Amino acid sequence: MANKKNVLLCVTGGIAVFKAASLTSQLSQRGYNVKVMMTESAMKFVTPLTFQTLSRNPVYNDTFDEKDPSGVAHIDLADWADIVLIAPATANMIGKIANGLADDMISTTLLATTAPVMVAPAMNVHMFEHPSVKANMERLAIYGYRFIEPGEGLLACGYVGKGRLAEPEEIIRAVNQYFIEKSKQPLTGQHILITAGPTREKVDPVRFFTNRSSGKMGYALAEVAQSLGARVTLISGPTALPDPFGVEVVRITSAKEMFHVVMKQYESSDVVIKSAAVADYQPKEVFTQKLKKKDTTLSIEMERTQDILQELGKQKQHQVLVGFAAETNDVEKYAKEKLERKNLDIVVANNVSEQGSGFDGDTNKVVIYGKDGHRIESELVSKKEIAKLVFAEITRYTKGKTEK
Numbered sequence: 001m002a003n004k005k006n007v008l009l010c011v012t013g014g015i016a017v018f019k020a021a022s023l024t025s026q027l028s029q030r031g032y033n034v035k036v037m038m039t040e041s042a043m044k045f046v047t048p049l050t051f052q053t054l055s056r057n058p059v060y061n062d063t064f065d066e067k068d069p070s071g072v073a074h075i076d077l078a079d080w081a082d083i084v085l086i087a088p089a090t091a092n093m094i095g096k097i098a099n100g101l102a103d104d105m106i107s108t109t110l111l112a113t114t115a116p117v118m119v120a121p122a123m124n125v126h127m128f129e130h131p132s133v134k135a136n137m138e139r140l141a142i143y144g145y146r147f148i149e150p151g152e153g154l155l156a157c158g159y160v161g162k163g164r165l166a167e168p169e170e171i172i173r174a175v176n177q178y179f180i181e182k183s184k185q186p187l188t189g190q191h192i193l194i195t196a197g198p199t200r201e202k203v204d205p206v207r208f209f210t211n212r213s214s215g216k217m218g219y220a221l222a223e224v225a226q227s228l229g230a231r232v233t234l235i236s237g238p239t240a241l242p243d244p245f246g247v248e249v250v251r252i253t254s255a256k257e258m259f260h261v262v263m264k265q266y267e268s269s270d271v272v273i274k275s276a277a278v279a280d281y282q283p284k285e286v287f288t289q290k291l292k293k294k295d296t297t298l299s300i301e302m303e304r305t306q307d308i309l310q311e312l313g314k315q316k317q318h319q320v321l322v323g324f325a326a327e328t329n330d331v332e333k334y335a336k337e338k339l340e341r342k343n344l345d346i347v348v349a350n351n352v353s354e355q356g357s358g359f360d361g362d363t364n365k366v367v368i369y370g371k372d373g374h375r376i377e378s379e380l381v382s383k384k385e386i387a388k389l390v391f392a393e394i395t396r397y398t399k400g401k402t403e404k
């Protein structure tokens with residue numbers, strides 16, 4: 001069933017490394033492309049040659065041993081993987097990745113990948129039960145890592161208890177199950193581009209114009225799209241929010257930067273959702289030195305930024321284009337006018353003067369208008385619920401288009 005999915009198997013050092021050899025062999029036999037990465041300590045148990053022979057691929061160990069000058073191996077592998085498996089996963093590696101360390105090729109690659117990660121721990125029972133190991137695993141679970149529980153029984157160290165690496169068959173079952181579930185997700189195979197947060201338009205080295213957008217709406221959209229199986233690129237203005245798990249995040253500052261990044265990704269996108277609050281104006285002149293205060297009033301001449309969404313509307317081919325409209329009055333009129341003028345498929349209108357709706361908070365209340373005349377109104381609910389509603393609308397709209 002594997003359909004040539006790419007599995008990056010990260011092997012860390014423990015006696016269970018011998019089982020990882022069998023796992024490599026069985027994954028390859030089932031049609032997965034397997035590439036293996038090993039830590040120094042894993043190589044003390046089994047040689048890389050074993051894994052190279054079983055996977056029919058080179059084995060990676062050293063971040064600085066760049067064999068191909070046209071690429072950067074750990075980034076290329078991070079991008080190549082459809083799934084990353086850490087088996088066996090030692091307490092040390094679990095601790096490193098839970099704390100964002102990157103001092104070897106595996107931990108560095110794990111920070112760089114947006115692929116799902118499955119962790120199969122193997123260690124002594126007391127190590128497995130140690131509060132710091134438990135806390136690290138809980139933290140990884142929050143980041144979206146999946147765990148394949150170790151088995152119980154006689155451990156190599158002589159203890160009886162939990163800590164034995166899950167059998168290769170069980171690990172493969174979990175991998176197969178992941179791909180089966182993924183294939184059933186409604187947005188599988190789609191590339192969704194989402195913009196979020198404010199932009200900052202520089203006045204001088206210490207000042208800028210911005211707005212109250214926190215990015216929460218756009219980040220909620222990115223999380224929901226990722227959970228529905230899409231490949232998500234989030235282009236974010238400055239926010240205090242962490243990168244959503246499994247999402248490619250590109251951080252920008254100004255409207256101009258956002259314009260360039262969005263345009264670059266447009267062709268490969270199936271759906272674009274512009275929830276960012278992009279500045280409409282930028283200072284005509286950016287001062288290289290800090291403006292000194294004077295006793296007189298200060299005027300700063302502003303010029304229009306480029307309307308990114310409008311440009312996307314002009315260049316639209318196969319993409320479904322979703323805009324937001326942040327309004328304080330005549331919401332329906334202005335939202336519908338944007339739907340038309342910017343050549344959108346869907347517009348999500350929020351009345352940002354209503355309590356609990358729009359900027360900064362955790363909730364929103366929207367009315368969604370489709371180009372096909374469909375209209376749906378939400379209650380005041382969490383931004384995550386709004387995001388789900390937006391994707392339900394996109395699915396309904398695209399289904400209607402393909403049925404025509």
Ligand code: PMT
Nearest residue numbers: 213214215216217274277278307308309324325326359360
């Ligand atoms: O980030 P949060 O704190 O969670 O707040 C969420 C939000 C209020 C920012 C969000 O729900 C929202 O309404 N986003 C759009 C804000 C906005 O800029 O609306 P607008 O009506 O000014 O712009 C209409 C559309 O054109 C938007 O999709 C906007 O991204 C786009 N635009 C605007 C100007 C510009 N130069 N380029 C654009 O692409």
